[in-house]
């Protein structure tokens with residue numbers, strides 16, 4: 228483990244962090260895509276990153292362990308079999324939209340290295356539901372639990388969002404173990420009316436298609452407490468879970484003032500307190516609603532804190548970039564996360 232840490236921290240990361248973040252992401256992604264075609268490499272990765280985690284059962288779904296890769300890395304379902312090799316217990320692919328989208332103009336990913344943060348302004352770029360479905364059919368389902376994160380097309384207005392999301396869901400519903408509805412992307416227009424009415428319409432529409440499919444609603448850390456309250460009660464009523472949280476539009480939580488004018492969602496360590504705060508609000512409202520905690524998780528202490536606050540599952544993205552793949556094993560091998 229020390230050797231792979233050394234290779235990542237002293238060689239790979241310094242080189243990658245000198246390159247434009249999206250180009251670096253593309254390079255890593257291409258490497259992982261090649262690895263996904265070579266079983267021997269996947270076995271080697273699995274061997275290096277094997278961990279002593281334990282399975283968990285949440286809302287009737289079995290997860291190999293409690294730590295997942297958050298949405299946005301494998302948007303088009305191209306490398307989830309390699310992600311699995313790093314020791315995750317589950318992952319979210321997407322966000323997927325009904326139609327293919329280019330996303331926002333580049334540059335659209337920025338690092339805040341001193342503060343372990345990332346600002347992304349991707350804008351839901353992905354190849355669309357039909358192509359994602361083809362990718363999954365070709366590759367086959369992974370052995371770990373796979374969530375599919377769905378968002379509405381950027382061009383679709385909010386009045387028709389439930390129809391648009393439902394069409395996307397119909398295409399993908401047989402190939403995901405659970406679904407996350409992303410209503411909180413900070414890089415597209417956000418809903419200005421009553422948020423829980425909006426979510427209600429979407430959940431109703433999805434439940435008409437499938438009354439059993441496990442659903443989660445991904446919320447923004449920037450919504451008001453009364454909105455968290457209403458959405459939590461709605462989720463409890465419809466047996467849905469919540470992913471808390473997406474990235475934040477706020478900039479007052481970082482030291483760097485040059486980011487005040489850079490649009491996008493902020494993730495990583497600066498997001499931690501906002502994400503924990505929303506988790507608390509949800510648990511104060513409902514003891515039952517399953518919660519996936521996402522936002523600023525870097526080590527097992529972060530996970531233990533959120534576990535104590537009532538989160539069921541945990542997701543990372545930014546710490547994987549800053550700490551390297553061994554962060555998964557480091558988080559999961561800690562005794563604090565084992566069943567008591």
Ligand SMILES: Cc1cc2nc3c(=O)[nH]c(=O)nc-3n(C[C@H](O)[C@H](O)[C@H](O)COP(=O)(O)O)c2cc1C
Pocket residue numbers: 297298299300302321322336345347349351376409445472473474494495496498521522523524542543544545546
């Ligand atoms: C480059 C990038 C792209 C992302 N794309 C998506 C996305 O498409 N859909 C989504 O729901 N969340 C997306 N996210 C948010 C993450 O899934 C996660 O909720 C957020 O980054 C907070 O976790 P973290 O602090 O561990 O990174 C993205 C994050 C990053 C950094």
